[in-house]
Amino acid sequence: MLNVAILGTGNVGSDLLLKVIASPHLRCELFAGRRAGSPGLVMAGEHDVATSVDGIDAILEAVGSFDLVFDATSAADAKRHWAMLEPLGASMIDLTPANLGKFCVPALNLEECVGERYVGMVTCGGQAAVPMAHCISDATDGLSYMEIVSTSAALSVGPATRANMDEYVVTTERATHEFCNVQITKTMLVINPSEPGSVMRNTVSVPVSESVDMDALLVSTAAMEERIRSYVPGYRIVVPPVIASDRILLTIEVEGRGDWLPPYAGNLDIITCAAVALAETKAQVKS
Secondary structure (H helix, E strand, O other), X not given: OEEEEEEOOOHHHHHHHHHHHHOOOEEEEEEEOOOOOOHHHHHHHHOOOOEEOOHHHHHHHHOOOOOEEEEOOOHHHHHHHHHHHHHHOOOEEEOOOOOOOEXXXXXXHHHHHOOOOEEEOOOHHHHHHHHHHHHHHHOOOOOOEEEEEEEEEHHHOOHHHHHOHHHXXXXXHHHHHHHHOOOEEEEEEEEEOOOOOOOEEEEEEEEOOOOOOHHHHHHHHHHHHHHHHOXXXXXXXXXXXXXXXXXXXXXXXXXXXXXXXXXOXXXXXXXXXXXXXXXXXXXXXXX
């Protein structure tokens, strides 16, 4: 069993808490935020989880009573929090686009990240699209350009995410470059205002290459889909790799489990499920 603390009580932190509560390998010792009476803090109290409105100060006071901290605040705050926690020997799984240290995309490099004290979970779009982008990269030679368009429901995008739009783009592009060996990457985030909310979708596109092996690409993307579904059940390919005009296109969709927000909020599930997958693996190694 791994004892954890969660810093940040917004949409991401609240969804994460419910997944931690459901996990047989994790136990939440503290759920800390800054806004008294927030829906997340109220929910945590209903589940008999210890809460605080002292934010990082509460986490710092309790260091030693848990094995790691999940940071679900904002990119700027996460950098500041890690600067305070690192000297104390704490470990952090960062769910913000802080663009620090080691990136973890469980379908691609889970084992490499288990022993790391600080791990960044990239972004929701990075978790959803980068594994498929990696498959496309493997099926071509010398890929020079890759584009990712990630669409999420406005109802699922909280104020911290909206404040981190630039960081989201930069962090997703860095992860695409690192995992896909591509020279130039472009990320676009679309916030869809439709009501009811639309399910999260991600499209990866690259220029057509004469070297592409479409048969191998169909096999590898199907295998990657199954790998991701092992920890994100609502993940699915809705448009398998196709050649359209001068591009290779692939689209995936992520439907959430409906833990904190309705199922359209797959952008919460993809990153919280990925973070839990890493934490549970750490717990299993510890035991």
